[in-house]
Structure formats: structure tokens, C-alpha cells
Amino acid sequence: MRILNQEIPSAVGQTVTVAGWVHRRRRLAAVSFLVLRDRSGLSQVVVKAPETQAQLDELGEETVVQVTGQVAANPQAPGGAEIVDSVIVPLTEPAQTPPIELWRPTIAAGLPVVLDNAPVALRHPAIRAGWEVAAAALHGFRETIDGFGFTEIQTPKIVGTATESGANVFALDYFGGPAYLAQSPQFYKQTMVGVFERVYEVGPVFRAEPHDTVRHLAEYVSLDAEFGFIQNHRDVLAVLRDVVAGMLAAVGSRAAGALDLLGVKVPEIPTEVPVIHFAEALALAGADPDEPDLSPADERAIGEWALREHGSEFVAVEGYPMVKRPFYTHPQPSDPRWSNSFDLLFRGMELVTGGQRLHRYSDYVAALEARGESPEAPAYGSYLQAFKHGMPPHGGFAIGLERFVARLTGAENVREVTLFPRDLHRLTP
Template sequence: MRILSHEIPSAVGQSVTVAGWVHRRRRLAAVSFLILRDRSGLAQIVVKGSPEQLDELSEETVVQVTGTVAANPQAPGGAEIVDPVIVALTEPAATPPIELWRPTVGAGLPVVLDNAPVALRHPVVRAGWEIAAAALHGFREALSGQDFTEIQTPKIVGTATESGANVFALDYFGGPAYLAQSPQFYKQQMVGVFERVFEVGPVFRAEPHDTVRHLAEYVSLDAEFGFITDHRDVLVMLRSAVAGMLQAVGERAGGALERLGVALPEIPVDVPVVHFSEALKIAGADPDEPDLAPADERAIGEWARREHGSEFVAVEGYPMVKRPFYTHPQPSDPRWSNSFDLLFRGVELVTGGQRLHRYSEYVAALEARGESAEAPAYSSYLQAFKHGMPPHGGFAIGLERFVARLTGAENVREVTLFPRDLHRLTP
């Protein structure tokens, strides 16, 4: 019966079997050390002398080791395996393209990405995804606990979701189709069915720019729910989702945070909120600016930390001209919207808001943008509104961006298993 390396310290004196990858060999004259890596961590195996067998056990070879556990304060976890019988489960592994046993990653990002199937084995490289996986769990748990229903909606769609730009076209049995840029339309329709829905899945953007923030395919964490008063209810729900994600990361990816030297932020129960017009003043920007520049966002982040002791701050009321047609205007002044961005350490993390919910509002909003509610692109979507939809809203979190912000990764590709972009379609 195999045990994991992290269970070794509690088995001192016993005969145990472990299995994993040869992480590193160190051969001395009188004794050799073999460091074994499994999913739980590292284990030290002590081999008398420097037997020929070790020649075959190159780094990354998969082995099974049976031996006796001995206490040793110098070993990982304070125990090691002595008098081992080592059986290779594979042929000797070829030398990896990056040295996986070094504490830090000694290769640049392109080399890491080109060799992802192996580079991800490095404990520091894989840490990003460990955090992502924990965040996914936390997101679903937080929303399931609030009575949300998970949905899975089509990624092949008949028309571009929100605009014709940056959409991937494909051949669908001889006709045109597209990859969904977001589940926005579907999740709104499903509010009419389940009231509260979330979806975790891929979204696709034919993003023609080569930046550290953009991917052609990423994982979107979407939520949408009905019977709200306004976007402030959406912000409260978003806060609880983010809090759930952070909590799950702390509970399930503590080792990954440690390897990356990252401390988890706290999100206050009441996230400070500032109106867009006020935000421009705080940033010292022109009051007619329709959007916040990166420097403005940093200034607002600084303000929130200074005035509210918070690393998170929401900016509400973004100008309607900069928001999609389904955005609900601010009732007191329709130049502004009932939507928000959530900033984390001065950088945008999430966008959310209240949507229109009356059919007549959609007709007017589309007409105002020179489009028709009768267009095939909108007919199924708007059917939901013809037949009664409650006031509702929602948000979308980009998983890779969330993890990059959390870990301080400069490039979102560092925390993506197999990134897709303008220049990269493999591995």
C-alpha cells in the first residue's frame, strides 16, 4: 500500500512504500540521496554507497520505493527512508528541458511555455494552477451556498455574442458559426429559469494584441441573478464570491502560496465604493474622461488603502457610453450606469452591474445604437425578456487574471496551464 511523502514523518520505524518521480540524486562516496517527488511533496531516500542502479534513475524517472522510515531532523519533515528497495516503473527519463529540482525556475517564460507538459512539474510553476484550482472550488461553493444553479452553455454560437469584433469563426457543417466570447446572453436567459446561475467555462477572444494581460482563450467565472434592487446587490454577491475564493485558496493551496511567497489579501465585508465622477477627482483626471486610465486606477487603489484600509475598492457609475447595450442606467442620471469595476491593488479585477430587464428597454437601447431588436442575433435572447424577466445583474471574473493579480505574476501566461494567444497554439 503506497503512502504519500507527507505521511512519512508519522511512520517512523515502519516499513513503507512510496512512489513518485526522481526529483534529484546526490551521490557521495559513502552514501547517496534520492529525493522523490509525489503530489504531496518531497521525500528523502538514503542509499548506502553509490550503487550502479542510481545511474539508471535519472531525474524524472518514475520509481516505487519500499524501505524503513527513520527520524532525521535534516530530512524534509524530519524523517527519511533508509534501506530502500527501489523499482523503476518506467525507462530512465530523458533530461528535462528545465531543471525541475532547482528551488527557483531557471528558465525564461517562453521556454517554460514551450515545454509546459514538463515545466509544470516544477513546484513553483505548478503553484499558480494550484491556486487557480482552489479558487474555482471557492467560487462554486460560495455561490452554491447562496442557492445558485450551475449552468453549462454552448461555446459554438450562431452569431457573435456582443459584437462582431475579435470573434473566432468556424466551419459548422458547411455553414458559419462562432466561438462564444462570453456566456452573457445565456446566463441572463437562465435567470428566467433558475433565478440564480453561475457558469465556469472557456471563453474565446480573437485578441489581435500581444499583451501580458490578454489570452485568446481563458476561463470565465460568470454569475447572474434576479430580484435585485440595483448593482449594489450584485457587488455584495461578488464580494461573497471573492471572499469564498480567497478562503478556498488559503485552505487548499497554502503550500502554493508559500512556494510563491504570496500573502493572501483580505476583502472587507463592506467594500468601499466610489462613484466614477468622484473617482476622476481622486485621480486628478479631467472630469470629462469617459474611462479610467491605469494611472487613475492606481491612484484610486492608493486612496482606498489610505482612507479605508482596503486593498479592494469598487468604482460605480461608469459612463453608459462605455458600457454594453444591456447595461442598466443610473436612475437618477442616465449618463451614468448601474455598473461597477472592482479594483484590487489599483488594477481592475472584475466588471459587473445591473442589466436592463424590460423588453421595451432592450428595443430602445438597441435602436439607440443603430441596431434592431428584430435582428437574428438577438431574437432568442430577447425572447426571455418578452416573456417576463426580473430585475437582475451579474459579474464575470477572469480566472487567470484573478490568479495573476493575487500572485503578482506580471504575465497572465505564467498562471495558465496552456496559454493561447496570437503567437501560441501549442502545446
């Protein structure tokens, strides 16, 4: 019966069997060390028998082995215990030398080499740690939002028309006709508010993003939520705050080892996220009051303001100009130049966009016509059907998983925390 490496320290004096990858071998004069890696971490196996030392010499790093031996206390070993008097049984043929030295704490290879060799590079504890944070965040997202009575949905990724605009959309051959990859589940999640009131979806979204930047991917994981019977976007922000808090808590509890390895502390999100109106944000940043958007420098200034004035690493900017928001955005009732939408900034960078949507059919017709589009267009037919037949005031948000994790872990490039990134230049592995 196999035990995990992390269970070794509590088995001192017993004979145990562990299994995993040969992470590292060190041969000294009289003794060899085998560092074994499994999903729970590392362990140390001490080999003194000459024939086992010779056996180990033949088993290159990454060979999968099973080790049976006696657990002995040793304060110098990981966890304070090691395996001695061991019998090593290979579970596969000897592995070839990995393209990246996985046992070195620091990754010597550059990002392109790491990404080209992802099937093996992801085994490096520090690279793997990024995804451990992502997996924990996914768990926290679902657990929190499920607790709020949201229903999970899974909506199609192949669509008949471009979701929000014709730009940056991937086209495909669908049984001889044209189709597209969904840029977001926006229309579907709104539609499903008519069915379940509160819905969420975790799934891939696709952007034929022609820019090669550290924050854009051609395919990423979107954590979408949408819900009805709200007063305005502030209700959306309140749910988002709780969801982010749940994600952070799950990262702290489920990926503690990964955080240690990465030297990252989970930030605090205040119960009430500070909110600043877009117009005030421009003034605060010293920007032109007619600017329709915030520059990266403006966002940093607002982040600093929130930290200084409210002790918060998070801040929401509400009221973004309607001209910069999609047609389904609900205007600010007191002044329709502004919108009932917001960006949540974390450490001075945009993390999540959310807001209230239009809910009246007549408002959709007017909004589309004002943008020179026809409500009768195939792109809108099924979407508008939901509004024709009664929809409550509603809103929602979308969290980009990879960007969230990159911000949290301080990764400079979103690709560092993506399992197999897709971009302008990268389609494999």
C-alpha cells in the same frame, strides 16, 4: 500499499512504500540521496548499498519509481524523516533529461521556454503552485455561490452569431456554414435567470484578441454569475464580495503550500467593500471630468486612496459612463449618463466587472435602436425572447480566472498561471 510523501514523518520506524518522480539525485562518496516527488511534496531517500547506488545512477531525473524502505527520523530531512535501507523499483523506462531543471528552486529558463515545454515545466513545484491556487479558487467560487442557491449551467460555446459585437470573434466552419466561438455566456446566463433565478457557469470564453500583452489571452476561464430580484448593482457587488471572500478563503486553506512556495499572503476583503462613483474617482485621480474611462494611473490612485482611507486593498468604482458599457447595461436611475455598473479593483487594477442589466423588453428595443442595431437581427432574437416573456430586475459579474490568480500571486504575466495559454502567437502545446 503506497503512502504519500507527506505521510512519511508520521511513519518513523515503519517500513513504507512511496512512489513518484526522481526529482533529484546526489552522489556523495559513501552515500547517494534520492529526492522523490509525488503529488503531496518531496521526500528524501538515503541509499548506501553500492548496487542500489549503481541502479540510481541509471535512473535519470523524472523517472517514475517506487521505493520501499524504513522510515528514520532525521531533523535535516524534509519533514524531519527520511527513508533508509530502500529497494527501488522503476515503474517505467528511465526518463530522458528534462528540458528544464525541475529540481532547482529558481527557474532559470525564460517564459517562452517554460511555455514551449509546459508538459514537463508544469511539474516544477513553483510553476505548478500557480495552478494549485487557481484550482483552489475554482473550488471556493463554486462552494460559495452554490451556498447562495445558484444553479450551475453549461451553455454552448459554439454560437450562431457573435455574442456582443462582431470584433475579436473566432469564426469556424459549422457543417459547411458559419459559426463563432462564444466571447462570453452573457446572453445565456441572463436568459437562464428566467429559469433558475440564480445561475453560474465556469467555462472557457474566446477572444480573438489581436494585442500581445501580459494580461490578454485568446482563451480563458470565465467565472460567471447572474441573478434576479435585485434592487440594483449594489446587490450584485454584495454577492461578488462574498464570492471573492470565499475564493480567497479556499486559496488560503486548500493551497497553503503553494502560497508558501510563492511567498504570497492571501489579502483581506472587507465586509463592505469601499465604493466610489466614477465621477468622484476621476476627480480624485486628478483626471479630466469628461474622460469616459479610467487610465491605469487613475486606477492606481484610486487603489491608493482606498488603502489610505479605508485600509482596503479592494475598492469598487460604480457609475461608469453608459457610452463605455454594453447595450444591456442598466442606467443609473438618477442620471442616465451613468450606469448601474461597477469595476472591482484589487491593488489598483481592475479585477472584475459587474452590474445591473436592463430587464424590460421595451428598454432592450430602445437600447439597440439607439445604437443603430435592429432588435430583429438574428443575434438578438432568442435573447430578447426571454425579456418579451417576463424577466426580473437582475445583474451579475464575470471573474477571469487567470487574471484573478495572476493578481493574487503577483505574476507579471497571466501566462505564468495558465496551464496551456493561447494567444496571437501561441497555439501549442
